[in-house]
Amino acid sequence: MAPFSEICNRSINLACIPEPSPGEKVDAISDRVMYRLAYRNFGDHESLVVNHTVAGGPLAGVRWYEIGSPGASPFVFQQGTVVDPAISFWMGSIAMDKAGNMALGFSASSLTVDPSILLVGRTPSDSLGVMEAPITVVDGTGVQLHSFHPWGDYSSLAIDPKDDCTFWYTQEYYKTTGSFNWTTRIVSFKFQSCH
Numbered sequence: 053m054a055p056f057s058e059i060c061n062r063s064i065n066l067a068c069i070p071e072p073s074p075g076e077k078v079d080a081i082s083d084r085v086m087y088r089l090a091y092r093n094f095g096d097h098e099s100l101v102v103n104h105t106v107a108g109g110p111l112a113g114v115r116w117y118e119i120g121s122p123g124a125s126p127f128v129f130q131q132g133t134v135v136d137p138a139i140s141f142w143m144g145s146i147a148m149d150k151a152g153n154m155a156l157g158f159s160a161s162s163l164t165v166d167p168s169i170l171l172v173g174r175t176p177s178d179s180l181g182v183m184e185a186p187i188t189v190v191d192g193t194g195v196q197l198h199s200f201h202p203w204g205d206y207s208s209l210a211i212d213p214k215d216d217c218t219f220w221y222t223q224e225y226y227k228t229t230g231s232f233n234w235t236t237r238i239v240s241f242k243f244q245s246c247h
Contacts, residue, residue, distance in 0.1 A: 053128050056106040056115055058082045059142075067201035069112055069140050070163050074229070075195025078161075078203040080105040080112050080142040087208055090147045091122070098122055099129065101154060105142040108135030114144040114158050116183070132181040134158070134172055139165055141186075143204035143223070150216040152176040153243040156183060157209045157221040166192035167203070169223045169237055175245060190237045194226030217246035 060068040060080040067077040082105040089102045100119040105112050113135035120129035134141055134156065144158035154174050161167040168191045172183035196203070204224050212218035219241055224234040 059107040059112045069142055069161055071161050071195040072163055072166055079201045086144050092148050101146045101148050103144040103146045108133055112140035112142040114141045116146055116156055130180040134183055138162055143207050145207045145209035147209045147211050149211055149246045151246040153246055155219050159204050166195055167225055168192045169225055189239050190225055192225040194229040198231045217242045
């Protein structure tokens, strides 16, 4: 496993993810893995995928892992960190479809970017440890004020059991600046290679 540093170290600074003014700094909950540790059994091999928020330089990034052989001799098959030099990425959720395609959704914010929702993905033929460039699900149009600093505790990316290909992602954002008046975005998508 590659080394990493926690961002928003809870023993020092509970909230350190910036928002544009007049927004408060929000918590990355970087002291734990995010929901959920997703298991796949492909018949000839098993995988777990999981993510957490790390320090990606001065800002937050999302570190993700695929763990091979979890039932026998677990090992990190691949890992990567999704970062941007000017925007914090945090509060992710990851899943894998039946074809081995992986997607990761997360929040994005900076001093000039209202908290927004982004997605990245990869196919099994991509280089190990690499996600494609982020795409925006929704641009936030407001910031959080006076809300005790939590953010996105309910981010979730899951696979539809009906076709084992469709990803469903849910995350919060703000349409208008305020306290506790977030909006939830739900989006579904699938990779062309999954039938």
